[in-house]
Amino acid sequence: MPLSVLVLNGPNLNLLGTRQPEVYGTTTLADIERDCRAKGQALGLDVEFRHSNSEGELVDLIHDARGRHAGLILNAGAYTHTSIALMDAISSVELPTVEVHLSNIHRREPFRHHSYIAKVALGQICGFGAFGYLMALEALAHHLRSPA
Ligand code: DQA
Numbered sequence: 001m002p003l004s005v006l007v008l009n010g011p012n013l014n015l016l017g018t019r020q021p022e023v024y025g026t027t028t029l030a031d032i033e034r035d036c037r038a039k040g041q042a043l044g045l046d047v048e049f050r051h052s053n054s055e056g057e058l059v060d061l062i063h064d065a066r067g068r069h070a071g072l073i074l075n076a077g078a079y080t081h082t083s084i085a086l087m088d089a090i091s092s093v094e095l096p097t098v099e100v101h102l103s104n105i106h107r108r109e110p111f112r113h114h115s116y117i118a119k120v121a122l123g124q125i126c127g128f129g130a131f132g133y134l135m136a137l138e139a140l141a142h143h144l145r146s147p148a
Contacts, residue, residue, distance in 0.1 A: 003070040003144055004046035007036050007133065008061055010077035011053045016102075024102050027130040039134045043141040055079055055086065062089040070144050072097040073136045080105070080115045087116040096143055098136040101126035 009029060012019060017028035033049040040047035048069065052058050058079065065072055072095045079086055080101070090097050097120060104127030105112040118124050122143055125132040 002044050002046045003141075004048065004068065005040070005071045005073060005137070005140055006061070006065045006069040007033075007047055007049045007073045007137075008058065008065075009049075009051040009075050010058055010079050012077050013075060014051050014053065025129045032130050032133055035130065036133050036137060039137045043137060045137065045141055047137075055083055059085055059089045062086070062093055062095075065095055066093040069095065071095055071140045073100055073133065073140060074098070074117060074121075075100045075102070075133075076117055080117050081112055083116055087120050090117070090120040096140065097121045098140050098143075099124040099126075100132045100136045102129050102132060103127065 013029055016024055016032070017026055029051060036047050036049055050061055052061065058076065062072065072090070074097055076083065076086055097117070099115065099117045099121040105115070106126070115124065123139065125135050125139070128135060
């Protein structure tokens with residue numbers, strides 16, 4: 001049975017394609033979902049792809065992932081920089097997590113440099129646009145098959 005992973009997207013990412021294209025590019029969230037599904041298939045991973053604008057719903061989706069998914073890829077959007085609740089949710093379910101950002105958050109405003117998610121993630125991929133999600137799938141597949 002293929003391993004299953006959850007790709008979870010936080011606030012405002014539903015607007016990708018039209019939202020600040022100079023920062024986030026013109027790829028839509030539907031494009032990213034399609035590409036993640038194709039990459040998942042190539043890697044032998046089942047991909048569930050979700051989005052929510054609300055912090056509590058993201059916490060619920062992380063809780064529900066326990067027992068259903070082997071790992072998590074998370075672009076928490078602005079909650080990256082504020083949400084102890086999301087950090088605690090990841091610690092609570094103990095799912096290996098790869099943090100993704102389209103933009104290079106370390107080259108942007110100082111308030112984007114700190115990530116609560118990074119404290120509980122295997123690693124962070126940022127600055128490579130939508131391709132970062134595919135890199136995250138590679139990294140998670142590698143970790144799940146040969147955990148360091
Ligand atoms: C983002 C970076 C965050 O700082 C921002 O709030 C987002 C998107 C990214 O993918 O680059 O909403 O997570």
